[in-house]
Amino acid sequence: MSTNTETPHTDSPANILASACPSRTVMRHLTDRWTPMIVAALSEEPTARFSELKDRIQGVSPKVLTQTLRSMERDGLVTRKVTAAMPPRVDYALTPLGTTLTAPMNALRRWAQDHMAEVLAAREKYDQKNAL
Amino acid sequence: MSTNTETPHTDSPANILASACPSRTVMRHLTDRWTPMIVAALSEEPTARFSELKDRIQGVSPKVLTQTLRSMERDGLVTRKVTAAMPPRVDYALTPLGTTLTAPMNALRRWAQDHMAEVLAAREKYDQKNAL
DNA sequence: CAGGATCCATAGGGATACTG
DNA sequence: CAGTATCCCTATGGATCCTG
Numbered sequence: 001m002s003t004n005t006e007t008p009h010t011d012s013p014a015n016i017l018a019s020a021c022p023s024r025t026v027m028r029h030l031t032d033r034w035t036p037m038i039v040a041a042l043s044e045e046p047t048a049r050f051s052e053l054k055d056r057i058q059g060v061s062p063k064v065l066t067q068t069l070r071s072m073e074r075d076g077l078v079t080r081k082v083t084a085a086m087p088p089r090v091d092y093a094l095t096p097l098g099t100t101l102t103a104p105m106n107a108l109r110r111w112a113q114d115h116m117a118e119v120l121a122a123r124e125k126y127d128q129k130n131a132l
Numbered sequence: 133m134s135t136n137t138e139t140p141h142t143d144s145p146a147n148i149l150a151s152a153c154p155s156r157t158v159m160r161h162l163t164d165r166w167t168p169m170i171v172a173a174l175s176e177e178p179t180a181r182f183s184e185l186k187d188r189i190q191g192v193s194p195k196v197l198t199q200t201l202r203s204m205e206r207d208g209l210v211t212r213k214v215t216a217a218m219p220p221r222v223d224y225a226l227t228p229l230g231t232t233l234t235a236p237m238n239a240l241r242r243w244a245q246d247h248m249a250e251v252l253a254a255r256e257k258y259d260q261k262n263a264l
Numbered sequence: 265c266a267g268g269a270t271c272c273a274t275a276g277g278g279a280t281a282c283t284g
Numbered sequence: 285c286a287g288t289a290t291c292c293c294t295a296t297g298g299a300t301c302c303t304g
Binding site for chain 4: 181182183186194195197198214217218219220221222
């Protein structure tokens with residue numbers, strides 16, 4: 001496909017640390033406030049309606065949930081299937097690409113949950129030392 | 133320690149999806165704009181000076197880098213060692229706790245880098261379909 | 265039900281200049 | 285060198301009301 005016959009599949013100069021690298025925009029979306037939670041919810045319940053998501057992800061507003069879902073859809077992480085009817089029904093699910101995200105994303109989720117206490121303790125200690 | 137003699141070590145009701153759960157604040161810090169990059173940098177180079185970090189993490193301003201490092205220090209992820217001298221020298225490194233983060237965090241980083249092209253392609257396709 | 269529309273608040277973060 | 289100090293801006297996200 002390319003004129004370069006060397007390094008056939010190692011052609012990933014992508015680097016988060018480089019400011020011009022597009023992978024940064026990818027990373028930023030992955031770290032959007034609600035993205036990890038949507039991934040978490042959809043990895044537990046493979047397909048979910050809008051209001052199911054809204055209920056399971058406590059505290060998210062409909063507007064922002066929509067925004068984030070759209071962004072994820074645009075990035076190819078999520079599918080949106082509309083079933084025209086009354087009342088309307090829209091189902092969200094992870095794409096194959098999105099599914100490959102669940103492992104790393106849930107790992108991060110677990111880290112946050114598992115180390116919550118340690119982090120909280122560290123914060124207290126830090127705040128004490130540095131004069132509340 | 134507790135009056136509850138059951139489920140001795142399963143006492144982690146931490147859940148990202150619950151709005152009141154403190155793990156959310158942990159997660160939010162993990163997904164701060166520059167946190168993943170600092171973890172990436174410090175996992176490659178175990179100890180680094182301020183300006184080294186600033187150079188390796190392209191585009192970060194000194195102010196925001198300081199902010200993020202402070203926040204990570206407070207959360208117990210990073211140590212800050214000052215060597216008083218002229219010129220001053222400050223070294224940053226991951227704590228043991230912070231080190232346990234490198235795996236999940238770098239997994240996410242790799243995902244972003246490895247799937248960059250796919251995501252970019254998905255975006256283009258989406259934008260075309262939905263009238264640029 | 266699934267959002268779109270609107271208005272609004274704030275905090276995250278950028279640029280620059282300065283200092284111990 | 286390793287930051288602070290300032291000023292500023294806009295993008296993220298919250299609240300509320302409305303609609304196909």
